[in-house]
Amino acid sequence: MQGETAISREGFLVKRGHVVHNWKMRWFILSKDQLLYYKIQGGKKEPRPRGIISLEGCTLLCPCMDYANRPLVIKLKAKNSVEHFLEAASREQRDSWAADIQKMIRAANPDCQEQSNTSNVPFEIPANICLNHLIIDMQEASSGIKEMTNGEYGNTYKMCFTGATVIDWLVSRNVVPFRSDGVALASLLIEDDFIKPVGDKSTKAVWNTAGTDLFLDDSTALYCFAKNEGKTDSSNDKIEIPHMELSGKIVKQGFLVKQGHKRKNWKVRRFVLRSEPAHLHYYDPCKENNNQPAGGLSLRGCLVSALEDNGVAPGIKGNVQGNLFKIITTDDVHYYIQAGSRAERSEWIQAIKQLT
Incomplete structure (x- = not known):
């Protein structure tokens, strides 16, 4: 699956169709100013791309919360306002793809100003953030955090969500600029009993912090809203x-x-x-x-x-x-x-x- 020149990165991503909004696997090649995608037939990449996304004038959104059941999606909005939804295999791959694409977007648009990185500044709650209002927004049915059934070490838990989902939501809503700030804010939500740990992993993090953050930005650490504490346990259900x-x-x-x-x-x-x-x-x-x-x-x-x-x-x-x-x-x-x-x-x- 090689052959193109000036390739920055290549690999599989799942792409949403433009006309029929189904999801198809494509092989993507990121180069200097464009993102090409190919169909894989019989284990081989077709010689001609199925499409080309120009990075000139393109904007990127990651994390993208447009699809509640697809938390690993990146959204690219082209200069002509066409939106491209691309899904990775893991949060780490999603974030690294987003970083590489963003780097090429900046190279293709030198006039765009980069945001200064202030991630090393200690996080403080902005004056316009009220934790009571924030938790209400997080529980909003259409635009909040989706509660699901998840498993951990042989147990299943209802009405919960992962730590990574919380941080994705905070970043995508521009509540915080960086994931590290999201962890600090989510830790405050735990301290004030707005969010509760569910299962061993998140519970141990709360009790064994030793001065570190209480919250885990992790796709396997589980949490629930405080109002649902006691409703998450499914341990009496038959575990297959x-x-x-x-x-x-x-x-x-x-x-x-x-x-x-x-x-x-x-x-x-x-x-x-x-x-x-x-x-x-x-x-x-x-x-x-x-x-x-x-x-x-x-x-x-x-x-x-x-x-x-x-x-x-x-x-x-x-x-x-x-x-x-x-x-x-x-x-x-x-x-x-x-x-x-x-x-x-x-x-x-x-x-x-x-x-x-």
């Missing part, structure tokens, strides 16, 4: 094995291309690697309900190895080659997966080997 698998610590996540078991076609999936217990799950990022796994496997006793980049390896259907690796389960089920680069393949193999 898949919930146990999905409650482990996230070690790595990203977009990879996977060969299907029946039709042997190649599809891009969002892979999430978890430990305790060690499992690898994959999701269809284009589905509306993209938080439910399409499949997964236990990594205990698995074998993982890179495949030759020259020629089509045994077990591979179609003319797909390059950056491939294979996972063999204890039941002798073979998974064939393609990464976006040799370096990415090595990172995934190493991460999986540490859990097998």
Whole structure:
């Protein structure tokens, strides 16, 4: 998936369609003054781009809260006012993509003034912020923070949200300029009992702060509004094995291309690697309900190895080659997966080997 010149960055993102607002996986290439996107067919990038987004006169919004069930979206507004919605595989990838695109936007628009970075200034609540009013806005049904059911270490909790979602909301509403300021403000909301920790991770952070922030900017730390404290516990519900698998610590996540078991076609999936217990799950990022796994496997006793980049390896259907690796389960089920680069393949193999 190489070949273009002056490439700053490339990789998979999910893009919302302009006419029909469905979500499609595309391979994006960021260059000096534009962002190109391609369709991947049979594990290979098509020779011509499906579209080009000019960065001249473009503005970027990250985090973008336009889609409550898609918190990893970046919004680009082109010079002609066309809006492009792009979704990453994780918050870290979303933020790094946004930073790289913003850098290119500034380079393409040298007359634009950059905001001075004052993130090292201690955060103080602005005079126009009232915590009572802020928590009311956060609980507003249409534009506030969406409450959901989440899992942690085998338990499920209702009417809660993640720490990262809170910080995204504060930044997107321009309540705070930086995520670090959002953490400081959210910590004040905990101190004044507007927000309560839910589950082990966030509770331990409150009790073991040692002078640090009480709040975690984390996609696995759970919280609830104080009014709903006592309503979140679902521990009496029947917990199925898949919930146990999905409650482990996230070690790595990203977009990879996977060969299907029946039709042997190649599809891009969002892979999430978890430990305790060690499992690898994959999701269809284009589905509306993209938080439910399409499949997964236990990594205990698995074998993982890179495949030759020259020629089509045994077990591979179609003319797909390059950056491939294979996972063999204890039941002798073979998974064939393609990464976006040799370096990415090595990172995934190493991460999986540490859990097998």
